[in-house]
Structures are given as C-alpha cells and as structure tokens.
Amino acid sequence: MGALLAGRRSMRAALVFATAAVLSSCQTPDDITPESPVATCDGTMATGPQMITDPALYAFMSDFRLRSDAQIASGGSTISTYSPHHVALSLDLCLSGSPGLDGLISVATEIAHALKQHDLGSRTSALSIAYVGPNLSSRLEVRDANFHLHPWNGTPSxxxxxxxxxxxPTTPN
Known part of the structure; x- marks a missing residue:
C-alpha cells in the first residue's frame, strides 16, 4: 500500500511539474514581442497593442484598424463598479500633431463604435481614452462612464x- 501511495505522489508531482512547464511556456499578450521595430510617441516610449495589459482588450485592439495618426501607448481594464461581470477599459493613445479635444473625441468615437459591436463591448461598462504625448503639459482624457447604456452606432446623431x-480633469505632468 505504501508503494502504491508513493507511486501516486510521484505521478502527481510529475503532472504538476509538466503542467507548470507548459503554462510557463505559453505567451500572453503582455510578453509578445512585436515583429517590427516598435514605433515611438516621443522617442522614448514603446507603443502598440503589446502595451495593453488586458488580454481581451489586447485582442480587440490588435484586430481594430486604428487610424494612421494614432498609436497605443498603454491600456488595461479594471473590474467595473457597475457589475463584477463587466470591465472598465482604458487606453492611452499617442496622436500625431496637436489634435486637441475634438481630435481625441473623434478617435475615441471610432473606437467606441467598433467596441460596441465586439463581444468585449457587451461586457464593458465604462471606456476612458486619453491622449498622451510630448507636446502636452498634461494628459487629455475623455470617458464614457455609461458605455453600457449608450448605443455607439451613430444614433441619435x-x-x-x-x-x-x-x-x-487631470493634473499637469
């Protein structure tokens, strides 16, 4: 009986070790290395979907065709205060030039339209998108705290x- 128990313990230990080895070799969106050189917002920060910490948001933004004058600086999610089954998403974007509030809202609206049609959008309670970059004294951020309630399909207008x-409201850098 003792030999049988020892054998089972050895087998269990081997399975645990094998599982750990497989899991540690899996790549998550956090550690994916881009195939091409990483573009920079101000010459010092990496940009691109690989800068997003949430796997679902990473997948969405990897498939989304962001306009050519915008780059992802960072992104992530938190559990929503609205519901534990929903998330609040945030994205920091580098935008070329000085697009101001109107330019940020334009990009944010494009993202909101696409997100609303995606599975992730059905689980999103709030969406925050910020413009960050070297030509700002502070970040410029817009938020739809009621993303889950808004249609984001061009209506009412x-x-x-x-x-x-x-x-x-933000504080200076």
Whole structure:
C-alpha cells in the first residue's frame, strides 16, 4: 500500500511539474514581442497593442484598424463598479500633431463604435481614452462612464454621441 501511495505522489508531482512547464511556456499578450521595430510617441516610449495589459482588450485592439495618426501607448481594464461581470477599459493613445479635444473625441468615437459591436463591448461598462504625448503639459482624457447604456452606432446623431464623452480633469505632468 505504501508503494502504491508513493507511486501516486510521484505521478502527481510529475503532472504538476509538466503542467507548470507548459503554462510557463505559453505567451500572453503582455510578453509578445512585436515583429517590427516598435514605433515611438516621443522617442522614448514603446507603443502598440503589446502595451495593453488586458488580454481581451489586447485582442480587440490588435484586430481594430486604428487610424494612421494614432498609436497605443498603454491600456488595461479594471473590474467595473457597475457589475463584477463587466470591465472598465482604458487606453492611452499617442496622436500625431496637436489634435486637441475634438481630435481625441473623434478617435475615441471610432473606437467606441467598433467596441460596441465586439463581444468585449457587451461586457464593458465604462471606456476612458486619453491622449498622451510630448507636446502636452498634461494628459487629455475623455470617458464614457455609461458605455453600457449608450448605443455607439451613430444614433441619435454624431453630435449627440460626442456629448457622451466627459472630459476628465487631470493634473499637469
């Protein structure tokens, strides 16, 4: 009986070790190395979907065609205060030039439209998108704290839709 128990313990230990080895060799979105050189926002920071810490947001943004004048600086999610089954998403974007609030809202609205049609959008309660970069004294951020309640499909009108965005007060860098 003792030999049988020892054999089972050895087998269990081997299975645990093999499972740990397999899991440690799996690549997550956090550690994916881009195939091409990483573009920079200000020459010092890496940009791209690989900078997103949430796997579902990473997958969405990897498939989303972000306009050519925008790059992802970072992104992630937190459990929503609305529901434990929902997430609050955040993205920091580098935008070329000085797009101002109107430019940020334009990019944020494009992302919100696509996100609403994606499975991740059905689990998103809030969406925050910020413009970060070297030509700002502080980040410029907009948030739709009620993303789950808004249609994000061009209705009632683009002008009304732009009002869904709340400008988030920030402190200087």
């Amino acid at each position: 683009p002008a009304e839709e732009a009002r869904f965005w709340e400008v988030v």
